[in-house]
Amino acid sequence: MSTPFEEMSSLDRLPHEPARLAILTALSACRSCDFVYLQSLTAITKGNLSNHLQKLEHGGLVLIVKRFRGRIPQTVVSLTAAGREAIDRHWGRLETLRVKANAFPLAERTQEE
Amino acid sequence: MDHLQRLRYVTERYEQLQGLRLVPLGIPFLLSSAWRSGHLTSVPWTSGIGPRIWFVFLVAAAVALSLATKTYYERRFGDVQSALTIKTPLAAFVFTALFILSVSLPRDVQATVSIPAVIIALGLGYLGMVGGLLRHHYLMIALCVVVFAALGPFGVPLHTRAVLWDELIGIGFVVIGVGDHLLLRRTLVPVAHVNAL
Numbered sequence: 539m540s541t542p543f544e545e546m547s548s549l550d551r552l553p554h555e556p557a558r559l560a561i562l563t564a565l566s567a568c569r570s571c572d573f574v575y576l577q578s579l580t581a582i583t584k585g586n587l588s589n590h591l592q593k594l595e596h597g598g599l600v601l602i603v604k605r606f607r608g609r610i611p612q613t614v615v616s617l618t619a620a621g622r623e624a625i626d627r628h629w630g631r632l633e634t635l636r637v638k639a640n641a642f643p644l645a646e647r648t649q650e651e
Numbered sequence: 652m653d654h655l656q657r658l659r660y661v662t663e664r665y666e667q668l669q670g671l672r673l674v675p676l677g678i679p680f681l682l683s684s685a686w687r688s689g690h691l692t693s694v695p696w697t698s699g700i701g702p703r704i705w706f707v708f709l710v711a712a713a714v715a716l717s718l719a720t721k722t723y724y725e726r727r728f729g730d731v732q733s734a735l736t737i738k739t740p741l742a743a744f745v746f747t748a749l750f751i752l753s754v755s756l757p758r759d760v761q762a763t764v765s766i767p768a769v770i771i772a773l774g775l776g777y778l779g780m781v782g783g784l785l786r787h788h789y790l791m792i793a794l795c796v797v798v799f800a801a802l803g804p805f806g807v808p809l810h811t812r813a814v815l816w817d818e819l820i821g822i823g824f825v826v827i828g829v830g831d832h833l834l835l836r837r838t839l840v841p842v843a844h845v846n847a848l
């Protein structure tokens with residue numbers, strides 16, 4: 539049986555990277571939000587955010603729509619059904635790992651070390 | 652994980668947390684309180700129906716300013732389309748129904764605890780408690796409203812209570828507005844700052 543720490547290394551890196559986890563978590567709490575909001579949420583540069591969004595779009599987790607609001611261009615991002623399922627599953631796994639790590643016996647931890 | 656939960660909370664309530672939109676609404680009530688205490692006698696049209704016209708004009712101006720402030724938030728922090736849930740409208744409906752019911756109850760206004768004020772305090776307390784006390788400033792105002800509700804049995808005259816009530820509403824709008832704005836500001840980084848890095 540694997541330890542919680544071994545299980546942690548098998549987490550899906552696409553949603554687990556910190557900036558992408560923040561993006562997906564925020565998107566799971568709304569219908570959609572624009573690029574500016576995601577930038578103020580993650581505090582990363584436009585280029586970095588674009589890269590992360592591209593990866594999430596290629597992974598089928600988010601949908602990106604470019605449109606005009608009056609004369610101002612706006613990039614709107616929302617979760618796909620697969621994205622919603624992925625982030626819920628990922629949060630579930632993190633929660634399980636947290637519980638398992640807390641319950642992991644100290645003796646075994648010392649042995650591991 | 653706590654930070655991510657805060658991100659989730661702020662995203663869910665992004666429009667509600669645009670606190671600076673509430674602040675102008677406090678001004679008409681603070682001025683009304685000053686007028687009731689007799690501090691604005693030198694201002695024109697403060698007798699007869701004048702004060703009512705002033706009040707309606709100031710509330711309309713505050714609403715217009717509040718709408719304009721939405722643009723400020725959109726430019727600084729972006730735009731969010733909130734998720735459609737039954738929870739928020741249901742809570743608003745229950746609160747409104749309880750408030751209307753409490754106002755219609757026959758009671759001795761002069762000497763009893765103000766039930767409508769208690770209902771308002773409960774509503775504010777509820778908002779302050781959800782989400783891990785992130786909006787603890789609501790609890791502070793809720794406590795003040797509870798103290799106000801209990802003034803009747805202590806024999807505080809109605810006129811004094813009217814002055815205090817206007818003052819409490821005005822201060823409440825300002826404290827809640829600034830508190831919500833600070834919560835947003837602690838969670839989100841203005842895009843202009845990010846781009847300047």
